[in-house]
Amino acid sequence: MSSPNVPIGPQSITKDEIDKKLAAFDSVPLFMKSLPTEDTEDVTLAALQSLAHEGTPDEVAENFKEQGNEYFKGNRYREALGFYTQGIDAHPTDVVLQEALLCNRAACNLELKNFGSVLRDCSKAxxxxxxxxxxxxxxxxxxLLLERVDEALDCCNRCLDFDAENRGVLGVRDRATKAKAEKxxxxxxxxERSRKEKEEKHQMVIAFKERNLIAIQKEDGSSNPYSPHFDAEDPTQSTLVLPVFFLYPQYATSDVIQEFVEDTPFAAHISAMFPPQAPPADWDTKREYIDGNLVIYAMTHRKRLLKVGKKMTLRDVCKAAKGKENEPKDGLEVKDGCLTFVVLPKGDVETKWVEEYKKTRDAT
Structure with missing residues (x-):
């Protein structure tokens, strides 16, 4: 009577266990994927080596080709490749056999994605x-798999010149034709994207010049995720949109307006950011940053200080930043793609900051 703990019937086995059992056959001479080339003291191995290389070069190569074919049918491409290589190394004199070995080895390398080796063997064939x-x-x-579609099409066309009904080649040509169209x-x-980018860059240079904007790039490249661009909703593509920093030097903090449309008044942003009825920002400990109690300053390239009126737009400030005739060029600096303005509460904080700014400017 069977024990209740002993399974009855065929038992399942994992893929790893199957691979381990198959790998164990590699040490058994009759089941080796390929025979060692060096001398051996193993009598069975020595006999097999002698048999494998017994006969004319063509017979030896044919034998290796047949073994390779068996492994290829079993999808064991790496082992099949080894046998085809041994067949080639036997230096057969039959040109048809040489061609077959090279093409078969190329088929293995195609499955193994060794595309360079495929091309080398096919070239020899x-x-x-x-x-x-x-x-x-x-x-x-x-x-085709290397995405060299023009060369793939050339190969197909050369073959079809003498083998016009080859279905395999016709299939590859169809795939290559579609791949070429997609490429x-x-x-x-x-x-087209490159052309548009170049055109936009050119238009941006003109727009900056017209608005007295001076681009200052970081030496190590831009780290700003936002950048100046034209308003997509303006069909004339003439309205500039810029990222703008509002600095609050009193608390060493800032806000960024990612898209400041140049025709928008500063008052619109201030009223949205600091409405009187809303709770103050965490950093506004004195509850001073409230719409109606704030002033905005712009600093020009030549360190002039411009007070921004509430009704002024960004375009208005750009015009005000223009240097006087017969004086060096001046304007607003666009550092790393951003404009910067200082926002202060009216009164002592404003007065103190303006005095310190002018003192520092004059000292330099």
Whole structure:
């Protein structure tokens, strides 16, 4: 009577366990994937080595090719490749056999994604036989997978010149034709994006010059995720939108307005950020930053201080920042893509900051 703890019938086995059992056969001479090339004291191995290389080079190579074919049918491409290589190394004299070994090894490398090796073996096969359809087919597949679609199409067309009904090559040509159309579409879109970017950069340079804006780039490149651009809602593409920093030097903190449309009054932003009825910002310990109790200052490139009126727009401030005739160029600095303004409460804080700014400016 069977024990209740002993399973009855065939038991399941994991893939890892199967692989381990198959790997164990590699040490058994009759089941080795390939025979060692060096001398051995193992009598069985020595006998097998002798048998494997017994006969003419063509017979030896044919034997290795047949073994490779068996492994290839079982999807064991790396082992099959080893046998085809041994067949090639046997230096057969039969050109048809040489071509077959090279094309078969290329088929293994195609499965293993060694596309450079595929192209090298197919090239050698085509030297032996200029009408080798298999070599053209596998070359075309490798080139297609490498996204070298023009070369893949060339391979297909060369083959179809003498083997017009080859379904495999026709299939690859169809895939390559579609891939080329897609590649061409992407390249056209990329070229169009590049053209638009260049045009926008050119228009931005003109817009900056017209608005007395002076771009100051960081030496180590921009770290600002926002950048000046034209308003997408303006069909004339003439309205500038810039990121703007509001600095609060009294508390060493700041806010960023990601998109400040140049025709928007500063008062619109201030009233939205500091409405009288809203709770104060965490850092506003004295409850001074309230709409109606604030002043805004702009600093020009030449360190002039401009007081911004509540009804002034960004475009108005840009005009006010323009330097006088016969004086060096002046304007607002766009540092790392951003404009900067100082926001202060009226009264002593404002007076003290203005005095310190002028003192520092005059000292330099």
């Amino acid at each position: 085509l030297i032996l036989n200029q009408h080798s359809s298999k070599a053209y087919y596998r070359s075309a597949l490798a080139l 061409d579409r992407r390249e056209r879109e990329k070229a």
